[in-house]
Amino acid sequence: MSDLPVIGLHGAPRSGTTWIGQIFNSAPEVAFRFQPFFAHAFRARVDAATAADDLDLILKDIAATDDDFILQRGRTQADGDLAFAKSAATRLVYKEARYHHLLPTLMAIPRFKGVGIIRDPLEALSSWRHAPREFDPAWDFGAEWRDAGLKNAGRIEEFFGYEGWKRAALIFRDLAAKHPDRFRILRYGDLTADPLGVVGELFGFLGVGMSDQTATFLRRSTSRDDGDTYGVFRDLSRRAAPDLPDGVRQAVLEDVARCDLATYLA
Numbered sequence: 502m503s504d505l506p507v508i509g510l511h512g513a514p515r516s517g518t519t520w521i522g523q524i525f526n527s528a529p530e531v532a533f534r535f536q537p538f539f540a541h542a543f544r545a546r547v548d549a550a551t552a553a554d555d556l557d558l559i560l561k562d563i564a565a566t567d568d569d570f571i572l573q574r575g576r577t578q579a580d581g582d583l584a585f586a587k588s589a590a591t592r593l594v595y596k597e598a599r600y601h602h603l604l605p606t607l608m609a610i611p612r613f614k615g616v617g618i619i620r621d622p623l624e625a626l627s628s629w630r631h632a633p634r635e636f637d638p639a640w641d642f643g644a645e646w647r648d649a650g651l652k653n654a655g656r657i658e659e660f661f662g663y664e665g666w667k668r669a670a671l672i673f674r675d676l677a678a679k680h681p682d683r684f685r686i687l688r689y690g691d692l693t694a695d696p697l698g699v700v701g702e703l704f705g706f707l708g709v710g711m712s713d714q715t716a717t718f719l720r721r722s723t724s725r726d727d728g729d730t731y732g733v734f735r736d737l738s739r740r741a742a743p744d745l746p747d748g749v750r751q752a753v754l755e756d757v758a759r760c761d762l763a764t765y766l767a
Contacts, residue, residue: 503561505532508707509607510596512618513660513669514635515628517689520722520733521618522596523583524700527718528709532590534563534571538600538658542568547600548658553609560610564593583733585714592709599658601669608680614707615680617673620689621767622666622753627743629661646749663753670762690767696723 510525512518526533538547543559543566550556569575573583607613626646629636636642640651649662660669676684685706692699696719701711722733743750757763 503564504612505564505590505593506708507560507610507613508592508594508709509604509613509615510594510618511601511604511615511669511673512596512598512620512689513601513625513666514598515625515632516598516618516620516666517692518596518598518618521616521687521692522594523722523733524715524718525594525596525709526583527585527712527715528592528704529586529588529712529714530591530710531594532564532592534566534593534595535573536597536599537563537566537568537571537595538597538603540568540570542566542571547603550603550606553606556603556607557610560593560613563595585718592707594709599660601660601672602657604672604676604684608676608684613683615676615684616703616707617669617676617684617686618689619670619673619686619765621743621765622663622757622762623743623745623750624689624767625666626663626749626753627745630744635661643746643749646745647752663756667756667760667762670765671760674762688765693723 508525510518510522512521522533522535525531537543543563546559547556550559563571566572604615608615630642630646635652636645637651645651645662647663649659649665652661653659653665659665673684673686677686685703687699687703697716700715700719704711704715754766757766
């Protein structure tokens with residue numbers, strides 16, 4: 502199992518990576534790992550890694566890990582919601598909302614493929630603003646929205662705030678141009694508009710089989726809301742508009758146009 506093909510799901514914080522990770526987890530042949538680079542079990546090794554060979558060894562150990570956090574033991578959702586039947590693993594899939602700067606090095610590993618998840622930055626910022634474990638209510642959003650200085654604290658692996666979103670989007674765009682056969686950008690808005698069609702196409706690109714189990718999970722996870730800011734069940738018919746000050750909204754719109762990133766607006 503340690504030499505399985507690896508698929509890395511990367512997206513800036515509040516971009517839907519947790520939901521998308523569970524979509525992949527619903528595939529019977531996928532061995533899924535939750536934020537392994539961020540987990541205490543591997544963080545120090547990841548931070549010290551300087552070459553593709555280092556990361557390849559880490560990925561092999563991630564495949565074999567018994568870490569409770571990475572394997573999502575004790576998760577908050579009811580076990581029945583995310584208890585997926587599994588067959589023999591043919592793919593290792595992990596999701597990360599951090600460490601996107603490692604992707605160019607990861608792409609030097611032949612068995613690695615990547616997905617860059619990009620959500621409308623207005624939606625991502627609004628979601629971050631209302632996520633109590635990610636944005637302290639005592640913080641001044643007007644001072645934090647752009648650089649997220651208090652949250653990122655100068656750490657290269659963190660991608661909170663608008664500039665973090667932009668840095669991730671530019672990394673993804675560059676890799677998709679350099680490796681069109683191994684790296685794919687997934688627009689969150691496309692996924693919410695046509696979950697079954699977009700997932701079917703993405704699974705085909707990555708060599709993952711589309712199962713009835715995945716189709717069932719897609720229907721369930723998009724038709725009811727569990728009320729959990731960090732959950733994976735969202736009624737897509739009740740999506741709220743981004744809640745941002747007008748000045749922030751205008752500054753983001755101007756910058757995405759200047760950086761040729763407007764295609765990622767919803």
